Amino acid sequence: MLVLENVSKTYPNGVNALEGFTAKIRPGEIVAVIGGSGCGKSTLLRAIAGLDHATRGAITLDGDRITAPHEKIGIIFQEPRLLPWLNVADNVGFGLNDLPRPDREQRVAAALSRVGLADKARVWPRELSGGQAQRVAIARALVPQPEVLLLDEPFSALDAFTRRDLQDHLLDLWADTRPTLILVTHDVDEAVVLADRIFVMRPRPGRLFEEIPVYLARPRDRASELFEALKRRVLTALDRSLDRSVPDHQGKSVVGEGMWW
Amino acid sequence: MSAGEMSLTATIDRPRTARRNARRLRLALVGFVLPVGLGALWELAVHAGLSNGRLVPPPSVIFTTLWELARTGELWVHTKATVARVAAGFVLGVAAGTLFGALTGYSNFSRRILDPTLQALRSIPSIAWVPLFILWFGIFEESKVALIAVGVFFPVYLGVMEAILTVDRKIVEVGRAFRLSGPALVRRILLPAVLPSYIVSLRSGLGLGWMFVVAAELLGASEGLGFLLIDGQQLGKPAQIVAAIVAFAVIGKVTDWLIEISAAPLLRWQDAYGREAREA
Numbered sequence: 001m002l003v004l005e006n007v008s009k010t011y012p013n014g015v016n017a018l019e020g021f022t023a024k025i026r027p028g029e030i031v032a033v034i035g036g037s038g039c040g041k042s043t044l045l046r047a048i049a050g051l052d053h054a055t056r057g058a059i060t061l062d063g064d065r066i067t068a069p070h071e072k073i074g075i076i077f078q079e080p081r082l083l084p085w086l087n088v089a090d091n092v093g094f095g096l097n098d099l100p101r102p103d104r105e106q107r108v109a110a111a112l113s114r115v116g117l118a119d120k121a122r123v124w125p126r127e128l129s130g131g132q133a134q135r136v137a138i139a140r141a142l143v144p145q146p147e148v149l150l151l152d153e154p155f156s157a158l159d160a161f162t163r164r165d166l167q168d169h170l171l172d173l174w175a176d177t178r179p180t181l182i183l184v185t186h187d188v189d190e191a192v193v194l195a196d197r198i199f200v201m202r203p204r205p206g207r208l209f210e211e212i213p214v215y216l217a218r219p220r221d222r223a224s225e226l227f228e229a230l231k232r233r234v235l236t237a238l239d240r241s242l243d244r245s246v247p248d249h250q251g252k253s254v255v256g257e258g259m260w261w
Numbered sequence: 262m263s264a265g266e267m268s269l270t271a272t273i274d275r276p277r278t279a280r281r282n283a284r285r286l287r288l289a290l291v292g293f294v295l296p297v298g299l300g301a302l303w304e305l306a307v308h309a310g311l312s313n314g315r316l317v318p319p320p321s322v323i324f325t326t327l328w329e330l331a332r333t334g335e336l337w338v339h340t341k342a343t344v345a346r347v348a349a350g351f352v353l354g355v356a357a358g359t360l361f362g363a364l365t366g367y368s369n370f371s372r373r374i375l376d377p378t379l380q381a382l383r384s385i386p387s388i389a390w391v392p393l394f395i396l397w398f399g400i401f402e403e404s405k406v407a408l409i410a411v412g413v414f415f416p417v418y419l420g421v422m423e424a425i426l427t428v429d430r431k432i433v434e435v436g437r438a439f440r441l442s443g444p445a446l447v448r449r450i451l452l453p454a455v456l457p458s459y460i461v462s463l464r465s466g467l468g469l470g471w472m473f474v475v476a477a478e479l480l481g482a483s484e485g486l487g488f489l490l491i492d493g494q495q496l497g498k499p500a501q502i503v504a505a506i507v508a509f510a511v512i513g514k515v516t517d518w519l520i521e522i523s524a525a526p527l528l529r530w531q532d533a534y535g536r537e538a539r540e541a
Contacts, residue, residue: 069437074438077431077434077435083432083450084531085456086530124529125530126530
């Protein structure tokens, strides 16, 4: 169980990036964090990753206080961030350095074939397409079998087709070991297609605005009525979080828009 | 991929690589057209009596001189002396440059303390140190090696510092996310990340080392290729001067090439853009 208690972050320049974030996230749950810029969603993720410190509050995973990167927590960034001097297989095995070589190679090979890149093991990262590189990054994060996987807008730099493909693929991989997924995104479609719960954040100071449960069976039909209704609900919450006047959601402002802005 | 497929691609690849190598060779030969052509023209001009070739000796005379120097063993003595000086100065300069560059690149505090002074020293034309070095270290090897080391130091220092400062913070964060400790972070992230610019700074350092060895030897030496230059001037032997210059060119190129090929296996991962552009 990942427990966030009153997590707050104030930067030295006085900016209140995150204020009093409290949530309990069950093992295996998929949570999407969505909100406008400056709502503290990346700050929250970096604090859980142990890359930044919260200035107040506490983050605990199964009772362990998180203050530095934790072995049971993995992260995938917006960019693949592969190490250019390691080939694909060595990139995937980067977090397995403590393992004996045969074990490592076996797990890397399994992970690579799981993301459909078994034939790219000896290739340099620069030779991969954006989608392939992000798959390698996913494999690299999953291969140490984390209990919690953090994703910081992982598909936002990809084209719409690749993005959908990888979203489905992520769910597929998640089903193998069912880690907790915490996904920061600004794509409403992505949040509704992936998450069990959506945290809508509001900016200045960044704080939790609304929590929306998603009771849709998987795989989810992006074209269904219920899916559309949930998207509208998230969009309404986002609009209210920014104190915008709520548009008429029977209208066309929402239809066909994967991205929120 | 099965073994059958593997051997199939290998057989397909072999003629292709052979053809690419042949093409590369042809392209490299193009570079020889101008110098060889000019040399041949000058040779013809001297033979035709259009010039006596005394001040600008034709290639045949230069090669005869080189051959004579090599035959009598003189060339080896001088080359050995020069190479030894450059090697000693290079090792010292690289060691100091790497140490200070790593220090100032890694720690902001040491950069604030050290960098302004080092930058001020860098702006001094290095030849200006010669009189002082002669007073400090005497007129023999030490002062020459010190001058070369100073020449090598600055490009290496700057290169290492810049390389560390410009390491992608995002890549370093990957190391942190995988809980690498300080030494492991240096070994697995920082070192490979700075290696390409380090090699470049070694090569420019070596280039300056060759420059400074000439300066050092011109200012007083009893052996060395620089001595051959001065000797050729004082005895009016232009062919010997040009022969020494040719020797400098060849050794300089060879040592630079040695760094390049020994680094190549470590830098295979780099974006091939530069390599392809050179091959095209």
